Amino acid sequence: MKLFTPRARDLFNLIPSDVGRCLLDITHRIAVDDLSESLERVLERLQTVEREVATRDGGWYLMRLLPYRTSEERIDAVVLTFLDITERYAAAEALRRSEAQLAADLAGMRRLYELHAKLATETDLAPSGRSSPRPPSSPVPTSESCSSSPTAAAS
Secondary structure, eight states: OOOOOGGGGGTBOOOGGGTTSOGGGSOBSBOOSOHHHHHHHHHHHOOOEEEEEEBTTSOEEEEEEEEEEOTTSOEEEEEEEEEEOHHHHHHHHHHHHHHHHHHHHHHHHHHHHHHHHHHHHHHTBOTTSOBOSSOTTSOOOOHHHHHHSHHHHHO
8 A cells, every 4th residue: 555545534443653554454344355356467567447336335336447557557456436436326226217117007007908809809899998888789678669669557
């Protein structure tokens, strides 16, 4: 550890006397098991490593590991940067949950539509959407036909 900013203390348990110590000897709040391998990869390939990492308390950071070049163009160390993306991550999770709920609702609506179509076919619904109470061959009695009918007067 050559130097650190005050915000580095948000993730690493650092004190001023830690300058000069190996970063891997310092405890941290990042839920990363392969920090050592990632640091080695940067030094071997001289390429930036970037990924989202969680903290043990539920926060999220974009972690970047970059090779540190001296003024003589020698690779001397690795620079670690962390960008707090907790709010962005929470918004993305809320969006994923919302999309999943919307997909489930849409699937339910499709199923209801299919059931409605099946029911309409089985019950011979009229085009207006109301089912016919009588088969089309039986006449519908009117008030006039009931009053002039002998059976209607006797009842």
